[in-house]
Amino acid sequence: MELLIAFVKALVALLIILQVTVLLLWIERKGSALIQDRVGANRANIFGGLLPFNLGIVNTLMADPLKLFHKEDIVPKDADRFLHWLAPFAAVLPLFVTFAVVPFGDVLVIGDTVINLQAAELEVGLLFILGMVSLGVYGVIIGGWASNSRYAFLGGVRGSAQMISYEIGLGLALVSVVLTYGTLDLQAIARAQGELMWGVIPAWGVFYQPLALVLFFIAGMAESKRAPFDLPEAESELVAGFYTEYSGSKQSMFMMSDFIEIAIVAALVTTLFFGGWQVPYLYRDGFHLPGGLFLAVPSLLVTLLQVLAFLVKLFIFCWLQILVRWTFPRMRYDHLMMLGWKRLLPLGLANVAVSAVLVLALEGWTVA
Amino acid sequence: MIAFYFVALLMIASALTVILHRNPIYSALALVNTLFLIAVSFVLLDAELIAMLQVIVYAGAIVILFLFVIMLLNVEAEKHAFRLSRAGTAGLALALLLAVELGVLVVVWEPARVETPPAGFGSTELLAEHLFARSFLPFELTSVLLLVAVVGAVVMARRKA
Numbered sequence: 137m138e139l140l141i142a143f144v145k146a147l148v149a150l151l152i153i154l155q156v157t158v159l160l161l162w163i164e165r166k167g168s169a170l171i172q173d174r175v176g177a178n179r180a181n182i183f184g185g186l187l188p189f190n191l192g193i194v195n196t197l198m199a200d201p202l203k204l205f206h207k208e209d210i211v212p213k214d215a216d217r218f219l220h221w222l223a224p225f226a227a228v229l230p231l232f233v234t235f236a237v238v239p240f241g242d243v244l245v246i247g248d249t250v251i252n253l254q255a256a257e258l259e260v261g262l263l264f265i266l267g268m269v270s271l272g273v274y275g276v277i278i279g280g281w282a283s284n285s286r287y288a289f290l291g292g293v294r295g296s297a298q299m300i301s302y303e304i305g306l307g308l309a310l311v312s313v314v315l316t317y318g319t320l321d322l323q324a325i326a327r328a329q330g331e332l333m334w335g336v337i338p339a340w341g342v343f344y345q346p347l348a349l350v351l352f353f354i355a356g357m358a359e360s361k362r363a364p365f366d367l368p369e370a371e372s373e374l375v376a377g378f379y380t381e382y383s384g385s386k387q388s389m390f391m392m393s394d395f396i397e398i399a400i401v402a403a404l405v406t407t408l409f410f411g412g413w414q415v416p417y418l419y420r421d422g423f424h425l426p427g428g429l430f431l432a433v434p435s436l437l438v439t440l441l442q443v444l445a446f447l448v449k450l451f452i453f454c455w456l457q458i459l460v461r462w463t464f465p466r467m468r469y470d471h472l473m474m475l476g477w478k479r480l481l482p483l484g485l486a487n488v489a490v491s492a493v494l495v496l497a498l499e500g501w502t503v504a
Numbered sequence: 505m506i507a508f509y510f511v512a513l514l515m516i517a518s519a520l521t522v523i524l525h526r527n528p529i530y531s532a533l534a535l536v537n538t539l540f541l542i543a544v545s546f547v548l549l550d551a552e553l554i555a556m557l558q559v560i561v562y563a564g565a566i567v568i569l570f571l572f573v574i575m576l577l578n579v580e581a582e583k584h585a586f587r588l589s590r591a592g593t594a595g596l597a598l599a600l601l602l603a604v605e606l607g608v609l610v611v612v613w614e615p616a617r618v619e620t621p622p623a624g625f626g627s628t629e630l631l632a633e634h635l636f637a638r639s640f641l642p643f644e645l646t647s648v649l650l651l652v653a654v655v656g657a658v659v660m661a662r663r664k665a
Contacts, residue, residue: 219529259627263556270564274536281529281575293575296568303565320553320628470632 141251146236149255153235156450157395162190162196163451164395164458171462207384212284214383219282224382224389227275230268231396237261238403239323239444241413241418245435253413253443254323261322262310265400266303269359272393273299274370276361276378279390283381291377294469295361295368301476302358302365308484309352312491314407316344326412329420336426338416341409347408351480357457358403358476360397364464367472402453410449413442508548515541532571539563550626 151431169176177192196255211220258264273296280292317325331339342349358365369377379390406412417423418441422433431440467475518541521534541563546555633645 216529219533231627258552260552260556263553267556267559267564270560271540273564273568274533274571277571277575278533281571289575293572296572300565334602 138225140468145255149235150232152240153232153396153399156399157392160395160398160454161195163455165196166192166453167458168462204388205385207385209384212381214284216282216284219278223275223279223282224386226278227272227393228389228396230271231393231400233264234268235403237264237322238407239326239412240446241439242441252323257323260320262314262320266307269397269400270303275393279382280378285381287374288378288380289440291368291374291380295378296369298361298365298472299359301473302355305351305355305476305480305484306359308481308488309348309355312348312487313341313345315488315491315495316341322407326407326414329411329414338411338414340411347483349405351484352488353405355480356401357460360394360401362394363461364467365472366466367469370466382443398454398457399450401457402450404451406446406449413446415441415445507531508545511541511545528574529571531548532567532574536563536567539567553628553631
């Protein structure tokens with residue numbers, strides 16, 4: 137029974153990431169069309185008469201992936217064949233496991249069994265995600281080098297330098313969050329955000345660490361290598377950067393790793409700053425509204441509402457990243473490095489110092 | 505126990521790849537693999553925090569910089585087979601000595617019997633307490649040492665320019 141529950145939870149975590157990735161592909165294509173005032177993907181309309189507009193679901197969710205997966209796989213003549221093959225896997229596999237530690241709900245109660253809605257109850261969950269994301273850099277750098285192409289190589293070098301630089305800002309933003317909650321366990325952080333400030337405002341991370349949220353969001357977007365931080369694949373200078381020499385399914389694996397990184401950043405922003413699965417005033421037995429109002433809700437519905445809240449928040453922050461991507465122009469490389477090292481790093485350090493002093497000075501300031 | 509031997513064997517294999525492979529890029533990647541497997545064996549020892557730090561710091565950052573330098577310098581694969589120099593012979597002799605020493609130790613030495621580890625063993629709280637309450641001075645001195653190294657590197661880079 138225990139094993140079965142663990143298996144199902146792991147499967148759910150994997151499915152969430154796969155589904156979110158595919159949906160993001162659709163949101164990206166239709167969303168960019170919306171932003172740029174185009175029609176976008178519109179072939180093979182399956183709900184023809186039902187909707188006033190065409191969703192383009194067949195294009196983006198079925199035809200595109202199918203096309204990508206049976207395209208010819210081309211390996212350049214002088215490429216290092218083994219590393220060229222290895223790079224897409226190195227880019228995408230570490231990211232698959234990250235959702236294991238993200239809580240997507242509080243608990244599911246079936247009879248006497250209480251199931252914690254988090255695939256892996258890891259005490260150091262936050263560090264686990266950071267570690268796996270930092271391993272993803274190898275795919276970029278190996279892919280760039282193994283292709284034996286100057287464009288790919290430049291893209292790979294740019295990518296690894298950028299990701300290492302922004303990991304520091306990312307880490308510092310997270311340190312101040314950890315200081316506030318006093319734990320590295322994402323489920324514990326999500327639970328702590330169910331408290332209320334002054335009995336009214338939900339104690340979400342955004343109210344405790346607004347600066348950390350901004351720093352984390354910027355650094356996280358730079359980590360996922362998309363515009364305005366897409367210098368590793370800058371198409372106007374480097375063709376397609378580190379994956380210039382990739383085609384078919386391998387190229388789509390690199391694309392997928394970008395989308396998974398968007399989902400991870402959104403999941404972390406949701407969990408650390410916006411209460412994770414928390415619905416304001418909703419507890420395990422129902423709504424406790426300020427002013428003493430109480431509304432009983434059955435346990436199963438509570439769980440359902442929480443999972444729904446998590447997914448809605450997740451997609452809001454995914455959409456925000458896509459919006460930024462299609463709205464801002466690419467940065468210049470020296471500006472990128474300047475932002476990382478001269479803006480985010482000192483601000484992050486200052487935020488950590490101020491948070492540490494506040495945690496010590498005001499015992500009641502922390503959530504934990 | 506089986507898990508430990510499995511991980512240990514893989515670790516030794518990839519450590520040998522680090523020193524024996526002709527292409528420095530492959531050596532660096534084998535090093536990543538070795539460091540990652542060390543993290544896995546930390547997990548087997550219930551030290552999850554150390555394992556994650558191992559992955560983030562060594563596998564995720566330091567070796568990336570190694571790779572970066574190797575690629576930028578465009579180091580090519582060694583064309584000649586490995587030949588023993590005078591220093592190499594001395595190193596080999598020392599390595600043999602160490603191997604004999606360790607072999608003798610394994611036979612003679614009796615490991616201290618550890619009872620079941622205390623509650624919360626390997627947890628972040630326990631480690632933090634050890635690090636920041638009991639070993640605070642060594643910890644701070646180490647960070648000063650690292651700072652000196654960073655400043656030194658910057659000074660040397662400036663002088664050249």
